Amino acid sequence: MNTMIKSVRGAMLALAAIAVAAPAMAAGEGPHIERQQWSFSGPFGTYDRAQLQRGFKVYKEVCASCHGAKFLSFRNLAQPGGPGFTEDQAKVIAAEYIVPKGVDEYGDPVEGPAVLSDRWPSPFPNETAARAANGGAYPPDFSTLAKARAVASGFPGFVFDIFTQYQEQGPDYIYNLLTGYEEPPEDVELLAGTYYNPKYIAGNALAMAPPLYADSVEYTDGTPTTVEQYAKDVSAFMMWVAEPKLEERKNLGFRVMIFLIVFASLLYFTKNAIWRNVDH
Structure with missing residues (x-):
């Protein structure tokens, strides 16, 4: 009986907390956002x-x-569940970008065409x-x-x-x-x-x-x-x-x-x- 009373009391407190928080949550909604239809919606x-x-x-x-x-990473473009590019297509896309490749024997920075393992380059340094x-x-x-x-x-x-x-x-x-x-x-x-x-x-x-x-x-x-x-x-x-x-x-x-x-x-x-x- 005590356990049941505690459970009911806990449920009532939870509902009260939601009721108190509701106006604040509603006020914090921000602009009205119209929902769209997405192929990736839902559990399936x-x-x-x-x-x-x-x-x-x-x-x-x-x-x-x-x-x-x-x-x-450029290789993500060809991964299962991704946009559906082939590995060769992803390589072509990567080669269009010049990315840092470390330093040379004199300590100077070296750049070269991106490969699949490289990350997408930032437009700013x-x-x-x-x-x-x-x-x-x-x-x-x-x-x-x-x-x-x-x-x-x-x-x-x-x-x-x-x-x-x-x-x-x-x-x-x-x-x-x-x-x-x-x-x-x-x-x-x-x-x-x-x-x-x-x-x-x-x-x-x-x-x-x-x-x-x-x-x-x-x-x-x-x-x-x-x-x-x-x-x-x-x-x-x-x-x-x-x-x-x-x-x-x-x-x-x-x-x-x-x-x-x-x-x-x-x-x-x-x-x-x-x-x-x-x-x-």
Whole structure:
């Protein structure tokens, strides 16, 4: 009885804590972010290889001039579960970039074409140079941005997200940000060098100019070359960069759940077989 009372009391305290936190969580939601349809959503979602290749093209031709991806190796482009490039294609892509190769016998730095084991090169030698080239703003690295940037669902939204296993707030936010640039209202005064975007998580303006324009990147598969399509493709690519093992994780999780269900069933029937004739 005491255990039951403690359990009920603990549940009531937990509900009270959620109720108290709900207004704060709702207030901290930030801008309204419209959810998108992603091929990798849900427990059985997978990456769209064609979309990842298009997103990589957008990143390479537009975003990579300011944003690095320090955890992305060229060999990752040809790995299982990745964009679907062959090893030879990844080698060709890597050879387009010159990266540091250590020092020579005199201690002078040596550079050469990148190979599969090299990481994606940063567009700037250091943070100071990056800020100097961007009006004082530091372009964030793309390696984990799709997992690090998101707008909270608030209460009770986050509860539903737990049960539906919705984890795509990061790509949703990136897509909304890239397509959210607008002319500022008359009553909004922007700082010099900033651009109005009501979807920005840290305010209503940011230092990054609109990076995407229609027909600025050529697609060879007939996909529309619109800002919305570019934004969706590069958001999906950034999700893969941040979580390249997503498909493997979901497959493993499904097998573990099957194992746990079977194991729990065996335990239940074993318990009944052993204790059914024993008085309690």
